[in-house]
Amino acid sequence: MSNKNSKIGCLLITHFGVKSEINKNPELSDNEVILYSRESSKLPVVEDFSKTIKNISKGIPLSSALSRYPDSVRFEFDRKNYEQIFASVISNIARITPKIERSNLGIIYINMHGLSEMYGGEAKLVTHILDSIPYFLEPRFGISVNKFSAYTAAFSSTPGGSTKILKNIDSFLATFSVDILPVKRSTIINFHKFGMHTIGDIAAQDYGLIYSKFGDEGCRALLLSRAENSDYISSNKPAQDITEHVSLPFPSDSLSVLFTTLEFLVQRAFMRPVLKSKYVRKISILLELVGSQGWAKSLILKRPLGNSNDLCLLLRSELEDLELPGSVEDISITISDFVGEHGIQYRAFKEIRDHLDERRDRLVKVDRHIRKKIPAKNALYKLLTVNAEHPVPERRALQISIDPDTKFSVMSINLPQKITVQELNNIPKFLSLSNGDNLKVKVLDIWKIDLWWIPDPISRTYYNISTPDHKIMTIFKDSVGKRWYRQNY
Numbered sequence: 001m002s003n004k005n006s007k008i009g010c011l012l013i014t015h016f017g018v019k020s021e022i023n024k025n026p027e028l029s030d031n032e033v034i035l036y037s038r039e040s041s042k043l044p045v046v047e048d049f050s051k052t053i054k055n056i057s058k059g060i061p062l063s064s065a066l067s068r069y070p071d072s073v074r075f076e077f078d079r080k081n082y083e084q085i086f087a088s089v090i091s092n093i094a095r096i097t098p099k100i101e102r103s104n105l106g107i108i109y110i111n112m113h114g115l116s117e118m119y120g121g122e123a124k125l126v127t128h129i130l131d132s133i134p135y136f137l138e139p140r141f142g143i144s145v146n147k148f149s150a151y152t153a154a155f156s157s158t159p160g161g162s163t164k165i166l167k168n169i170d171s172f173l174a175t176f177s178v179d180i181l182p183v184k185r186s187t188i189i190n191f192h193k194f195g196m197h198t199i200g201d202i203a204a205q206d207y208g209l210i211y212s213k214f215g216d217e218g219c220r221a222l223l224l225s226r227a228e229n230s231d232y233i234s235s236n237k238p239a240q241d242i243t244e245h246v247s248l249p250f251p252s253d254s255l256s257v258l259f260t261t262l263e264f265l266v267q268r269a270f271m272r273p274v275l276k277s278k279y280v281r282k283i284s285i286l287l288e289l290v291g292s293q294g295w296a297k298s299l300i301l302k303r304p305l306g307n308s309n310d311l312c313l314l315l316r317s318e319l320e321d322l323e324l325p326g327s328v329e330d331i332s333i334t335i336s337d338f339v340g341e342h343g344i345q346y347r348a349f350k351e352i353r354d355h356l357d358e359r360r361d362r363l364v365k366v367d368r369h370i371r372k373k374i375p376a377k378n379a380l381y382k383l384l385t386v387n388a389e390h391p392v393p394e395r396r397a398l399q400i401s402i403d404p405d406t407k408f409s410v411m412s413i414n415l416p417q418k419i420t421v422q423e424l425n426n427i428p429k430f431l432s433l434s435n436g437d438n439l440k441v442k443v444l445d446i447w448k449i450d451l452w453w454i455p456d457p458i459s460r461t462y463y464n465i466s467t468p469d470h471k472i473m474t475i476f477k478d479s480v481g482k483r484w485y486r487q488n489y
Helices: 016-024 062-068 079-096 122-131 147-156 169-174 185-193 199-203 207-225 255-269 308-319 347-373
Strands: 008-012 033-037 045-049 073-076 100-102 107-111 140-144 162-164 241-252 279-289 295-305 328-339 381-385 397-401 410-412 417-424 427-432 438-440 442-451 458-466 472-478 483-486
Touching: 008 122, 008 147, 016 033, 016 045, 016 079, 033 062, 045 062, 079 100, 079 107, 079 122, 079 241, 107 147, 122 140, 122 162, 140 147, 147 162, 147 169, 169 199, 185 207, 199 207, 241 255, 241 410, 255 279, 255 308, 255 328, 255 381, 255 397, 279 308, 295 308, 417 472, 427 458, 427 472
Parallel strands: 033 073, 140 162
Antiparallel strands: 008 107, 008 140, 033 045, 100 107, 241 328, 279 295, 279 328, 381 397, 397 410, 417 427, 417 483, 427 438, 442 458, 458 472, 472 483
């Protein structure tokens, strides 16, 4: 029997792979996307698909899915990339509580016992957890007495929302399809063959009947259906290993971008409770590069360091002559080999360090206060020029959050916004407004950008236009995605 006094949370991110691909390729947001993989020499099978796609399931042949959705966009399932993104999600949750257990891709279980008091109540805790996840992943949260019912509660939640089920769990589970059960696909198929389509259908069956027809897997499904299974959170994450990761909005070969991002990641790592009053002996850096195997370097520190500023200064010194072998897409650091309080003190440096820490902490507090009053992705941030002369405006600079604990860490500015344009002979004539009105426009200037040689080619035709009320704006048509955008610079 499950422990009715236990309380387990489930953070659920559905369609993890598809959401990751759309975040990387925003022009796909209106498309139906199917991700597939190849098992050894077998035919490709479906691994994930857009939430708008119905009547297909994971594991079916790709050809079967394409026969129903011939116009869908297909990508090979990039597990390494998705796992890397998920690792950063796990890292965010670990900063809130170490009592977590990673399950499948997109699923994390949390031992909720004693946590809510630390965050001013359960509602605030759940909000804090959901806010720590990148918005494009649309996380959901569920709370119940065991893992399966917590997962089902999360599954029933809306994106960004939560559901708590602590009573009448049997009734809650009864209406869900057997497809949601964490058992073998063959067992699910057999349930349907025998007319058991809902969890309630299984819960109503006799134990002996279930065992005779479906074996141990069937009995496990029966226990899950009746909420009679006991669960506990097994956190086995190494305590002496902290990894922080960030994906850049676009590839960059700028050392300034590298150093600033490394400093951001180091500051984020030192906010972890596990590093409180600890000194660091080792840091490893991993750079994912466009079109190459990447670049890695590990530093064994001669003197253990217990402060992010000291470690950042050391990294700048060690890497100042670095010649990047390519454009950087992703940056990761791993801090390990911790020791207790270090005996050596450098008074003069300590005073400077304490001043820098105090200044940074004040800015972080101001940033968090502003974001509470005025919802925003970043209230305070550093503006870092990457290439002021770049032909694409959103690649000229980056904004990096003042608060290392925010999910909006490194972002582009001047991001284009989708608009609806009526055109005549490829020339914009009317701009459709959100209220449904069509605004006649006049073209003042035209120019083209064609960066066909970069890893993610860009081809745009820009138009400088004016409206009847004499407003001037810049819009463009993306030749790759065939969509119109407003350039907000």
